[in-house]
Amino acid sequence: MLVREMDRQECNEFIARLAFGRLACSRENQPYIVPTYFAAEPDRIYGFATLGQKIEWMRSNPLVCIEADEVKTQNDWASVVVSGRFEEFPDTPEYAEQRRRAQAFLEKRGAWWQTAFGAAQTRSQFDRDIPVVYCIQIHKITGRKASRDPKS
């Protein structure tokens, strides 16, 4: 197997296409991972969730990591890792334009509200919870792609 680095554009296209991955946040150096749907622009990633451990931890420490991968076989896979900073878009007039833009991107990938519902235990809890719209400002994005070694 040979592994090569993906360039920035490849990484951006990869996460925009997958629109699904895992987000890690950290509190007192204990990391925590959750699978998450998202929508990606070249410099930021939009997400949506109901209140829970993930949102609470990102509010207390905004440094996060998002990873997306596609594993076809053990010799044919790609993985992109993003380091970034959580920023919440509260439902207030000053964030109205940013929320609108984030929601437009999230809606493009369809059924986006189901993601947030996944975090709620019951329908009544979902109705009661206030949805949180956020973005991750990308500080660093890297990717690696593996292919079969023709010499093997």
Next chain:
Amino acid sequence: MLVREMDRQECNEFIARLAFGRLACSRENQPYIVPTYFAAEPDRIYGFATLGQKIEWMRSNPLVCIEADEVKTQNDWASVVVSGRFEEFPDTPEYAEQRRRAQAFLEKRGAWWQTAFGAAQTRSQFDRDIPVVYCIQIHKITGRKASRDPKS
């Protein structure tokens, strides 16, 4: 969609069966995720890697998270999250028995060495690097399973 908690035994069986997931480590509260193969016992998870960012970070902060999921559709998925502590099994006589046990578990899932090779950029780098065998002592394991809401 309805979401329910998985019990401890379900969680253990799930990660043992998947033997693949994502590992997050953290340094100065910046989390970092990598996809990883592993082998799971009820109270610990074995892994194997060549030297790199993941091993360096786990050595400096042993608190880690492993997440494994199976997403069939947006309404039919399961996800298990493990919080634990990294422990390295150096290639020394006092760790010989622990390394042997870890390697036996890792070999059971087949082609386990390919995982470590995935971390190396070239074959010569792999040959040069010293493989690191480690285990994650499980402190907490939780899981959630979603199914379609019959009322929807």
